[in-house]
Amino acid sequence: MITTPTEASSRDPARTGATALTVAVIGLFFLWGGITSLNDILIPKLKSLFVLSYAQAMLVQFAFFTAYALISVPAGNWIARLGYGRGIVLGLAIMAAGCLLFLPATAFAAFGAFLLALFVLAAGITVLQVAANPLIARLGDPATAHSRLTFAQAFNSLGTTLFPLLGAQLMLRGEVAEVHTLESSYGGIAALLLALCVGFWLVRDRLGRGRSDIEFAGSAALLREPRLAWGVVTMFLYVGAEVAIGSVLVNYLIQLHGVGVDVHDAGSFVSIYWGGAMVGRFLGAGLLRLFRPGLVLACAALGAAALAAFAAFGDGMPAAVAVLAIGLMNSIMFPTIFALAVEGLGERTPQGSGLICMAIVGGAIVPVAAGALADATRLSLGLLLPVACYLGIAAYGRFTSRQS
Numbered sequence: 001m002i003t004t005p006t007e008a009s010s011r012d013p014a015r016t017g018a019t020a021l022t023v024a025v026i027g028l029f030f031l032w033g034g035i036t037s038l039n040d041i042l043i044p045k046l047k048s049l050f051v052l053s054y055a056q057a058m059l060v061q062f063a064f065f066t067a068y069a070l071i072s073v074p075a076g077n078w079i080a081r082l083g084y085g086r087g088i089v090l091g092l093a094i095m096a097a098g099c100l101l102f103l104p105a106t107a108f109a110a111f112g113a114f115l116l117a118l119f120v121l122a123a124g125i126t127v128l129q130v131a132a133n134p135l136i137a138r139l140g141d142p143a144t145a146h147s148r149l150t151f152a153q154a155f156n157s158l159g160t161t162l163f164p165l166l167g168a169q170l171m172l173r174g175e176v177a178e179v180h181t182l183e184s185s186y187g188g189i190a191a192l193l194l195a196l197c198v199g200f201w202l203v204r205d206r207l208g209r210g211r212s213d214i215e216f217a218g219s220a221a222l223l224r225e226p227r228l229a230w231g232v233v234t235m236f237l238y239v240g241a242e243v244a245i246g247s248v249l250v251n252y253l254i255q256l257h258g259v260g261v262d263v264h265d266a267g268s269f270v271s272i273y274w275g276g277a278m279v280g281r282f283l284g285a286g287l288l289r290l291f292r293p294g295l296v297l298a299c300a301a302l303g304a305a306a307l308a309a310f311a312a313f314g315d316g317m318p319a320a321v322a323v324l325a326i327g328l329m330n331s332i333m334f335p336t337i338f339a340l341a342v343e344g345l346g347e348r349t350p351q352g353s354g355l356i357c358m359a360i361v362g363g364a365i366v367p368v369a370a371g372a373l374a375d376a377t378r379l380s381l382g383l384l385l386p387v388a389c390y391l392g393i394a395a396y397g398r399f400t401s402r403q404s
Contacts, residue, residue, distance in 0.1 A: 021203060021207065022136075024199070025088075025135060025136060025152075025207075026136070027155070028088065029132065029152050031193075031196075032128055032159070033157060033159035034159030034163030035159075037163050037164050037274055039118070039243075039246075039247070040164060040247060040267075041167035041270065042060055044263055044267065045182070046111065049109070053375055054251070054375050054379070055371040056371075057371065058368045058370070059115060059368070060115070060247075061363055062365070062367070063115035063116070064118045064119065065239070065362070065364035066119065066122075066364045067126050068122065068357055068364075069361035071127065072130060072354045072358035073358055074354070075127045075131075076130050076350045076352075076353055076354020076355070077354065079130055079353075080351065083205075085205060087127060088128060088200050089200050089201050090127055091125065091126070091127030091128030091131060092124065092193050092196050093197050094121075094124030095124030095128070095193050096193035096197065097120055097124070098118070098120035099117075099121060100186075101113070101116060101120055101121075102117045102183065103186075105182075106183040117186075126360075129353075130353050130354050130357050133149065133338055133353055133357075134342065134349045134352075135207065149335040149338060149339050151281070151282070151285040152335070153281050153335040154278055157274055157275070157278030158278050160271075160277065161271045161275040161278050162271070164267065165268055165271045168264055168268045222352055223355065225345075227341060228352055228355065231337055231340060231342075231396070232355055232358070233392070234392065235334075235341070235359035235360060236360075237389040237390075238333045238334060238337060238362070239362040239363040240363055240365060240386075241308075241362075241385075241386035241389035242330050242333075243362075243366065244382070244385060245273070246274075247367045248371070248382060249266070249270050249324075250263060250269075251266075251379060252323060252379055253320055254266050256315060256317075256320055257315050258315075258317060259317060259320050269320075272324045272327070273327040276324065276325060276329075278331070279328065279331070280300075280327075281331045284332035293336050293340055294397045294398065294399070294400035294402075294403075295398075295401045296332060297332065297333060297394075297400070297401075298393075298395075298398045299397075300331070301333065301393035301397060302390070304326050304330060304386075304393075305387050307322045308322075308383045308386045309383075309387050311380065312383040312384050314380075341356055342356065366385060366389065369385055370383070370386065
């Protein structure tokens with residue numbers, strides 16, 4: 001929380017009855033989830049265009065998620081000073097700039113330019129996440145923050161479900177090696193983001209002002225709190241596993257025997273993976289009110305590990321169903337890890353949020369490692385790295401469950 005208790009009570013959207021603002025913030029979860037999931041469609045597109053290996057294609061995720069490592073902690077400090085509303089506007093503006101960089105990248109057909117555009121786009125999403133996650137968590141009773149954040153993340157998953165369907169139609173239509181479809185897709189997203197910038201600027205102060213005297217030093221000192229420190233590690237593992245699986249999903253489904261899908265169909269199936277996360281988050285919002293969040297997290301992680309292991313050694317339709325069902329197990333992980341890790345941070349929540357979002361860099365490192373493992377062995381065995389990640393997540397769930 002970035003205001004004093006007196007200021008918080010007068011400016012808290014929950015107190016002013018600003019339901020429309022709450023809905024608007026939840027809409028941001030939908031938007032950044034959808035844009036992030038387009039990377040799963042972009043990878044096979046660029047792999048074909050530039051004739052890349054799996055490890056090289058994973059540089060898409062490396063460029064995107066490296067932004068979380070570099071921007072998250074500064075973003076936490078910016079938002080502590082600027083306030084949630086201005087932080088959201090800043091994030092949207094940077095995202096729009098990243099989308100606009102796709103236009104020269106497409107014109108010159110340069111892989112490095114695409115990576116730069118993705119980094120800038122992700123930098124904006126990072127700022128947006130650092131602002132929006134704690135903002136949603138504070139809109140109500142702290143005891144139900146896990147459930148409320150999970151509900152908001154369900155709309156994030158709705159975006160990741162719908163955008164790949166649209167992206168497969170726009171970006172994988174015709175010849176996969178065609179590049180001009182990227183220009184229209186990301187140009188349209190940029191226009192939407194700029195419109196949202198204007199809208200949130202008009203209501204910026206209603207989401208809470210920042211403090212000009214906020215103390216920036218010592219964010220790393222928060223890592224002395226075991227719950228937060230292990231939460232950062234766990235978020236690294238979770239995002240790494242989820243992104244690695246989503247990144248290879250199209251190529252994995254194509255190479256399975258007896259499934260018989262082409263690149264366009266496989267791209268559409270990515271929506272099933274993310275759709276499972278959406279359904280699970282709506283259900284999980286209720287489960288987290290009935291059971292200890294740490295216990296729910298541990299069970300979900302063990303289920304994901306079992307499904308990923310089956311997909312690594314299986315084949316045919318059963319393996320396809322298993323890998324797609326991992327999305328359902330993933331559903332409650334991000335919001336639950338986040339809420340468990342920032343519990344009790346109070347006014348240092350923006351800095352804690354920045355540290356946790358920094359751990360999303362797992363989406364840059366784990367997929368590249370999984371791609372290298374796939375190149376050295378076979379594609380399906382690259383899923384063994386996510387298996388190890390899910391086991392680590394289960395351990396954190398057990399750890400926090402014992403503390404409850």
